[in-house]
Amino acid sequence: MSASSPGAGGPVHSRRPPLRLVVAAGLHGAFLLARGRREGLAFIEGTPAGALRSFWAAAICLPAFLALRLFAWGMEGGGAPAGGLGRALLVALIGGVCAWVGFALVSQLLAEAMGRARAWPRFLAAWNWTSVVQHLALLAAAVPAAIGMPASVAYAAGIVAIGYALWLEWSVARAALGLSATDAVGFVLLDVALGLFLHGLGEHLTRG
Secondary structure, X not given: OOOOOHHHOOOOOOOOOOHHHHHHHHHHHHHHHHXXXXXXXXXXXXXXXXXXXXXXXXXXXXXXXXXXXXXXXXHOOOOOOOOOHHHHHHHHHHHHHHHHHHHHHHHHHHHHHOOOXXXXXXXXXXHHHHHHHHHHHHHHHOHHHHOOOOHHHHHHHHHHHHHHHHHHHXXXXXXXXXXXXXXXXXXXXXXXXXXXXXXXXXXXXXHO
16 A cells, blocks of 8 residues: 555655754764764665755854864964955865865765765765764864964874874775775775865965
């Protein structure tokens, strides 16, 4: 009997879960994955629609992203970027969007090449949601320098945060796509290469 038959009490339409539940489930899964618990994937939507909804993670990351950029410019000692703060922020935002969307598109091609096309939506959703954890880790690592702790402490905090972020991305690729440790490195390198390229281009455009 179909769900829309009269005997079922009239038409029944599937409904999307409320956005607040999608966000809460995605973040819960992300924080489980952040502790190395693969069961966090069960809380993350593995459909194309779920992957699309997971891009709300970018909006959640925006305040941390802007704070990190402002902090980096402040630590350079030259005050506002040469091209002006407004231009620098615009370039950084455009670069961030390009990096986020660019990785999504290229990672799909890489997943297809590895025979993991069906698992890609869940991977992308997990990658998006765990990006929130990565931004929080990087923001926490900026605190020692911000409060004037020794440079060695600030440097160590930064290295630990970056290493953790890379490990988390590698771990998500392994868990969500069912990859070997070596194959998962490819997704990490892809993200790093794309980020470095766009960051360098953004710095060039900012300086004018």
